[in-house]
Amino acid sequence: xxxxxxxxxxxxxxxxxxxxxxxxxxxxxxxxxxxxxxxxxxxxxxxxxxxxxxxxxxxxxxxxxxxxxxxxxxxxxxxxxxxxxxxxxxxxxxxxxxxxxxxxxxxxxxxxxxxxxxxxxxxxxxxxxxxxxxxxxxxxxxxxxxxxxxxxxxxxxxxxxxxxxxxxxxxxxxxxxxxxxxxxxxxxxxxxxxxxxxxxxxxxxxxxxxxxxxxxxxxxxxxxxxxxxxxxxxxxxxxxxxxxxxxxxxxxxxxxxxxxxxxxxxxxxxxxxxxxxxxxxxxxxxxxxxxxxxxxxxxxxxxxxxxxxxxxxxxxxxxxxxxxxxxxxxxxxxxxxxxxxxxxxxxxxxxxxxxxxxxxxxxxxxxxxxxxxxxxxxxxxxxxxxxxxxxxxxxxxxxxxxxxxxxxxxxxxxxxxxxxxxxxxxxxxxxx
Amino acid sequence: xxxxxxxxxxxxxxxxxxxxxxxxxxxxxxxxxxxxxxxxxxxxxxxxxxxxxxxxxxxxxxxxxxxxxxxxxxxxxxxxxxxxxxxxxxxxxxxxxxxxxxxxxxxxxxxxxxxxxxxxxxxxxxxxxxxxxxxxxxxxxxxxxxxxxxxxxxxxxxxxxxxxxxxxxxxxxxxxxxxxxxxxxxxxxxxxxxxxxxxxxxxxxxxxxxxxxxxxxxxxxxxxxxxxxxxxxxxxxxxxxxx
Numbered sequence: 001x002x003x004x005x006x007x008x009x010x011x012x013x014x015x016x017x018x019x020x021x022x023x024x025x026x027x028x029x030x031x032x033x034x035x036x037x038x039x040x041x042x043x044x045x046x047x048x049x050x051x052x053x054x055x056x057x058x059x060x061x062x063x064x065x066x067x068x069x070x071x072x073x074x075x076x077x078x079x080x081x082x083x084x085x086x087x088x089x090x091x092x093x094x095x096x097x098x099x100x101x102x103x104x105x106x107x108x109x110x111x112x113x114x115x116x117x118x119x120x121x122x123x124x125x126x127x128x129x130x131x132x133x134x135x136x137x138x139x140x141x142x143x144x145x146x147x148x149x150x151x152x153x154x155x156x157x158x159x160x161x162x163x164x165x166x167x168x169x170x171x172x173x174x175x176x177x178x179x180x181x182x183x184x185x186x187x188x189x190x191x192x193x194x195x196x197x198x199x200x201x202x203x204x205x206x207x208x209x210x211x212x213x214x215x216x217x218x219x220x221x222x223x224x225x226x227x228x229x230x231x232x233x234x235x236x237x238x239x240x241x242x243x244x245x246x247x248x249x250x251x252x253x254x255x256x257x258x259x260x261x262x263x264x265x266x267x268x269x270x271x272x273x274x275x276x277x278x279x280x281x282x283x284x285x286x287x288x289x290x291x292x293x294x295x296x297x298x299x300x301x302x303x304x305x306x307x308x309x310x311x312x313x314x315x316x317x318x319x320x321x322x323x324x325x326x327x328x329x330x331x332x333x334x335x336x337x338x339x340x341x342x343x344x345x346x347x348x349x350x351x352x353x354x355x356x357x358x359x360x361x362x363x364x365x366x367x368x369x370x371x372x373x374x375x376x377x378x379x380x381x382x383x384x385x386x387x388x389x390x391x392x393x394x395x396x397x398x399x400x401x402x403x404x405x406x407x408x409x410x411x412x413x414x415x416x417x418x419x420x421x422x423x424x425x426x427x428x429x430x431x432x
Numbered sequence: 433x434x435x436x437x438x439x440x441x442x443x444x445x446x447x448x449x450x451x452x453x454x455x456x457x458x459x460x461x462x463x464x465x466x467x468x469x470x471x472x473x474x475x476x477x478x479x480x481x482x483x484x485x486x487x488x489x490x491x492x493x494x495x496x497x498x499x500x501x502x503x504x505x506x507x508x509x510x511x512x513x514x515x516x517x518x519x520x521x522x523x524x525x526x527x528x529x530x531x532x533x534x535x536x537x538x539x540x541x542x543x544x545x546x547x548x549x550x551x552x553x554x555x556x557x558x559x560x561x562x563x564x565x566x567x568x569x570x571x572x573x574x575x576x577x578x579x580x581x582x583x584x585x586x587x588x589x590x591x592x593x594x595x596x597x598x599x600x601x602x603x604x605x606x607x608x609x610x611x612x613x614x615x616x617x618x619x620x621x622x623x624x625x626x627x628x629x630x631x632x633x634x635x636x637x638x639x640x641x642x643x644x645x646x647x648x649x650x651x652x653x654x655x656x657x658x659x660x661x662x663x664x665x666x667x668x669x670x671x672x673x674x675x
Binding site: 225229233235236407 | 446480483484485486487505508509511512513514515517518519520521522533536537577580
């Protein structure tokens with residue numbers, strides 16, 4: 001064994017273990033964060049499955065024959081069915097039948113279904129019967145296919161019960177209130193799934209990186225013992241704060257720009273892949289943000305970054321050095337990580353009001369919510385989010401400016417009492 | 433004639449600890465005034481209050497008739513503070529650091545150049561000013577910082593342990609700079625030190641501080657005579673009952 005290794009190891013461990021900020025940041029927070037995430041995701045799966053089971057499916061019966069009735073009766077044993085006759089799919093949307101039945105999908109049994117079924121069952125195996133399915137697309141998330149898979153599973157079961165490969169489904173997707181014939185919702189979800197994972201993770205990385213930079217800029221002044229001199233110069237304290245924030249904003253701005261360019265490239269690569277492999281064109285489907293959508297997304301990202309940076313500066317004021325500042329910033333990370341991972345799997349619009357409010361109240365959720373909302377053309381949600389985060393930022397900036405204007409910027413510390421708790425902003429005795 | 437600094441009954445409380453206890457002192461313009469005492473006596477706290485970094489819990493203090501609490505921004509235009517453990521920005525060269533600091537005092541290009549040249553002269557660092565501060569020794573860094581504190585010819589320079597921790601030659605250089613520069617330009621100096629010999633050499637008048645209170649005040653020679661001591665160290669020991 002290396003000489004002196006164990007002595008150094010023991011000393012390092014003592015230093016790390018005796019720093020409560022590290023213990024809480026590295027051990028306690030992950031122990032809380034992941035169970036919280038697990039609860040949220042478990043709840044999401046449960047909710048999606050329950051909704052799928054409780055949902056009512058509107059069935060347009062344009063056939064009216066025996067086989068269509070048998071099909072509907074069997075379907076009715078697994079899911080609630082509301083049958084309407086002699087109506088076109090467009091009329092279902094026009095009459096708002098989906099909303100009235102609290103449903104997100106419907107089936108059309110076209111004329112000739114029973115005839116084809118009869119011929120197939122009598123031995124003419126070349127003849128098959130088709131049904132048309134229509135599903136509302138509400139943005140990509142990992143669990144978004146749970147609902148639409150119910151019909152697919154039922155049709156497989158029906159085929160096994162009657163004859164192999166007799167009924168085929170022709171899926172279509174309803175995007176922004178319009179039927180996109182032949183666009184398979186599960187293909188679409190798969191295409192946008194990678195996007196719904198990549199975007200939140202990129203935003204998460206950008207936020208955490210920018211906050212580290214901002215926190216370090218103040219902590220470095222403390223560590224290098226330059227802050228005291230700076231604070232006695234004939235310069236407005238607010239100017240010092242703004243100077244520090246602005247430099248972080250520049251970095252964050254470049255980050256946001258790089259993000260938008262990368263995002264645009266990502267969307268472009270989707271379209272190239274889609275054009276090569278399938279008939280789905282995201283531009284034609286309106287599933288690529290408009291220039292206004294890009295602008296809103298950029299603003300949302302920018303104000304969120306600004307609020308994160310201001311908060312990071314405040315947090316760093318409570319630390320004595322760079323390591324302390326980075327540990328303190330760690331406490332904010334769960335507020336970034338939880339919405340990031342949760343909103344990969346969840347569609348915020350389908351969550352109960354309380355949970356939706358919690359996610360919306362976390363400022364760092366906003367760019368993730370915005371990235372999905374701009375695709376769906378839901379600009380109101382994005383604008384409201386921007387206003388909310390801007391207001392939050394103003395409050396944080398005010399607190400930061402007050403902190404810089406007083407002696408607390410030098411004397412404030414987070415006071416830990418072991419791991420039992422901590423008192424905030426305790427004024428410490430500096431060196432006399 | 434108005435006083436450069438006029439502190440009356442200053443109290444600074446940190447939780448249960450009373451760092452300053454009814455501290456009163458004054459400094460005349462052009463004077464070098466030393467606050468001396470052991471570690472923890474309250475010297476740095478007093479200097480930080482004068483420099484607008486800390487607020488007194490009670491008491492009043494003015495700098496050239498400006499209230500330090502209510503006119504802090506105005507006070508900062510007339511003072512220059514050198515903290516005991518000050519650092520320079522590691523990735524800036526000495527010249528860049530001086531320029532950065534000087535720009536807070538003037539935007540005029542020729543004035544700026546004059547200030548920086550003066551600082552270069554005070555520091556005596558020559559071509560090393562072009563190197564990044566992270567390459568400087570402790571003594572070089574301190575010389576740079578003293579030059580920064582004096583280059584703008586502040587009305588009041590507040591110097592906390594200006595030669596603390598320096599070797600003989602660097603400490604000698606720093607003391608000579610302070611002595612000659614302030615007399616030449618009429619700068620008022622408030623300095624703290626626990627090096628009694630340094631204070632005796634530099635200061636026109638001193639106050640001996642213990643547990644947040646001034647225990648004795650006067651000119652070094654007068655104090656030595658009064659307490660029949662060879663130096664201020666002995667005076668201090670006698671005053672606090674140690675000798």
